Amino acid sequence: MSAPTPALAPHKAAFLSSCVTAGALKFGTFTLKSGRMSPYFFNAGLFHTASLLDSLTAAYAATLASSAVDFDILFGPAYKGIPLAAATAIQLRVLDDARFGGVSYSFNRKEAKDHGEGGSIVGAPLKGKRVVIIDDVITAGTAIREAIEIIKREGGTLVGIVVALDRLEKTPAKEGEQEEAPRESAIGEVRRQYGIPVLSILTLDDVVEFLKGMGTQEDVGRLQEYRAKYRASD
Numbered sequence: 001m002s003a004p005t006p007a008l009a010p011h012k013a014a015f016l017s018s019c020v021t022a023g024a025l026k027f028g029t030f031t032l033k034s035g036r037m038s039p040y041f042f043n044a045g046l047f048h049t050a051s052l053l054d055s056l057t058a059a060y061a062a063t064l065a066s067s068a069v070d071f072d073i074l075f076g077p078a079y080k081g082i083p084l085a086a087a088t089a090i091q092l093r094v095l096d097d098a099r100f101g102g103v104s105y106s107f108n109r110k111e112a113k114d115h116g117e118g119g120s121i122v123g124a125p126l127k128g129k130r131v132v133i134i135d136d137v138i139t140a141g142t143a144i145r146e147a148i149e150i151i152k153r154e155g156g157t158l159v160g161i162v163v164a165l166d167r168l169e170k171t172p173a174k175e176g177e178q179e180e181a182p183r184e185s186a187i188g189e190v191r192r193q194y195g196i197p198v199l200s201i202l203t204l205d206d207v208v209e210f211l212k213g214m215g216t217q218e219d220v221g222r223l224q225e226y227r228a229k230y231r232a233s234d
């Protein structure tokens with residue numbers, strides 16, 4: 001294996017290296033939630049050691065802190081968003097206690113609890129609060145739209161979204177649309193529809209650049225082919 005390509009910003013190359021250490025970025029053939037077949041897959045669940053979770057959530061915190069988004073609560077959609085939101089809240093406080101010491105986290109249950117405290121929200125109540133969603137990946141946008149509905153229903157105001165990876169891919173074809181026709185990404189749709197920033201630590205372009213320095217010709221070729229086929233118009 002050779003060193004990462006110099007075209008990447010150092011913090012992105014460092015994060016990609018920890019993806020490789022965690023085994024969280026895989027190349028092969030994967031079925032996505034949307035049903036699309038992808039030659040790569042990002043599994044945030046594999047950042048499960050203290051040091052890997054530290055490096056992943058430090059990258060979320062740095063991305064959010066360098067933006068102008070003002071917020072009260074980090075919301076992590078079940079399941080993978082849960083540890084990401086909680087650990088990012090700690091990272092933000094470590095980064096700047098005066099600015100972020102009062103930040104809370106919150107998440108949903110996939111099934112509502114019918115005993116004890118009951119309900120489907122754990123952590124900070126969202127009512128009247130400015131909420132940032134912290135999740136791993138947005139592809140077709142199904143998961144993020146569910147999270148947005150929960151925040152609305154609970155009376156919170158969505159002010160931003162941060163994901164680890166922007167796959168830069170167009171939404172699946174709706175009825176009557178041709179699969180090959182140009183379309184916006186789910187991230188682009190959400191940005192436009194809600195007028196909020198959707199930030200990412202990495203994009204597919206970064207993964208391709210990184211792989212050029214680390215991977216096989218075959219994997220690079222398959223990623224480039226996939227990107228050409230599914231790249232969004234925005």
Ligand SMILES: O=P(O)(O)OC[C@H]1O[C@H](OP(=O)(O)OP(=O)(O)O)[C@H](O)[C@@H]1O
Pocket residue numbers: 033034077078079080081135136137138139140141142143144186
């Ligand atoms: O944009 P989409 O097409 O919806 O796909 C992306 C989402 O799918 C996965 O979550 P999943 O619902 O599988 O839940 P998990 O966090 O429990 O793995 C992934 O963690 C993203 O959140």
Ligand SMILES: O=C(O)c1cc(=O)[nH]c(=O)[nH]1
Pocket residue numbers: 031032033034040041042043044136137138139140
């Ligand atoms: O689209 C998905 O389902 C998806 C893609 C990906 O790279 N990682 C993930 O957890 N889900």
